[in-house]
Amino acid sequence: MVETSRRREIEDAASSLFREHGYSGTSVRDIARALDIQGASLYAHVTSKQDVLWSIVERTATRFEVAADSALAGADPEPVPGPGSRLAALVRAHVGVVTDDIERASVFVHEWRSLSTERRAEMGRRRDVYEKRFRSVIADGVTAGTFAPVDPATAAAFVLTALNGIVTWYRPEGRLKPTALAEAYADLALRAVLAIEPEEAPG
């Protein structure tokens, strides 16, 4: 899909409105009004509100996928990246995509269920494949004994929902910079699954 600057402006405005009012609570007229144009002019660029949602969700999904693949390819390759480094790299990559465009990330997280049946099914499959990267890194760590004997599916859900939850509270203009957030979350996620010695268990 060719992205014109007008198209980009439409998706920016729509992301902001979908985040604030939800997909159902936003009309094409609202999007047009935010851009100070007529609804009819908007239709020169998009075929429907659903089309705009799909474009936002689909592009954002691709950003997450590309970032995760690149993170796994680059994770401390010395001699072979361990599950700990790979998990930390996946977390940093995910946080980076979220903080880079928190409005689109918020729409991706909260509004993908508003996609039409077929598109929702396709996105569900892509989300499953994405989540499997986390599961399989965690399973590798459990097998190697460097991670606690957690259930990989449950631990991956725990970590990924915390990462997606960033869209609900993080303020890019606040005291915590995106890179500091990424480091803090990588530490929290990694410790959550790391094996600890029994004598260090809490009292």
Place this chain on the structure above:
Amino acid sequence: MVETSRRREIEDAASSLFREHGYSGTSVRDIARALDIQGASLYAHVTSKQDVLWSIVERTATRFEVAADSALAGADPEPVPGPGSRLAALVRAHVGVVTDDIERASVFVHEWRSLSTERRAEMGRRRDVYEKRFRSVIADGVTAGTFAPVDPATAAAFVLTALNGIVTWYRPEGRLKPTALAEAYADLALRAVLAIEPEEAPG
């Protein structure tokens, strides 16, 4: 507010519809239809859709608050409950409320932003107070040195968004029982903040 069984049925139906279609995507007529009654009859029990949302969100907030207070009061009092026990107790309590009624919990998590301005502000304050329980337990653990030197606000956000994320993926009828989920999440959340010795850091 007196809860009649009819009122309870209305909130059950509304929770299910709000969860599936969002607050904006659900009409009073949809709620009436789900109960097989006329819209006009519904208004004998509720004053507006907003009133139903408020009731669901407010009651659920109270459940979370009561469960957290009771968890803190009962956390291994031997001799004084440590931050580790208190954090684990808070996590188990939160998971218990979520899994006990996942539809209402989902509405609480995703639709509280659809409350009218004043109610939204009130609920925002109550959510802040609730979150402070997590922050202060984590801050205590950091001060005591049993927890890693995490930022309490960031760590509390990480844990709480993971807990609220349960509404997006957990299936009560699946293989993972609510008590097993609560234990797994208490372990993950506790490990996420526990101090670990440097020599055990991941490779």
